[in-house]
Amino acid sequence: MDAGTAAVLGALxxxxxxxxxxxxxxxxxxxxxxxxxxxxxxxxRREPRHDIYKEFISEANQLSHQTGLYLSFDVDLMPDDITEDRRQLLSGVSAALDEKALEAALAGPKRVTEAALETARLSHRLVGSALNFQGLTEERHQRMRDSVRKSLLAICRRYERSLEGFVFQAQSALDDDGSRK
Structure with missing residues (x-):
């Protein structure tokens, strides 16, 4: 190889x-x-999600506190009837929870959306079952009342588990730094 070719190849x-x-x-x-x-x-995205999740959990806990008396293992400790004030309170808390569930669902991610919607769905069943006591005060409704009480107890437990699941999913979403796929 001559010097010119070497120079060209070196430059290349x-x-x-x-x-x-x-x-x-x-x-x-x-x-x-x-x-x-x-x-x-x-x-x-994390900062607004944190606030939205916190508000949802607060509303869900409010409903949980209002219905906590139905979690008693002793059915004699459950109230026999629901007053109109309690009925309105439960309906109001459920409506507020719906609004916060929608916000949490839109904030995402998908697993948080699913958990929020499940908790909201169970809140409707919970309030509906609680309100079913209304009007079942007569002696002839005793079997139906017992059935509603059992159902209410089961829904209360499912609601509590659902709320815990939402909290865990929300924590996971807030802790996600994007390094995991």
């Missing part, structure tokens, strides 16, 4: 190395920018 090798280094540097910068943008996006 240097050019290829420079182009490769530039491409690698550009790719690394794009990846760094993408990671930074994704991290910022997650931070911006």
């Amino acid at each position: 090798a240097g050019s290829i190395a420079t182009i490769g280094a530039a491409l690698a540097t550009g790719w690394a910068q794009r990846e760094g920018a993408r990671i930074t943008a994704r991290s910022e996006h997650r931070r911006e």
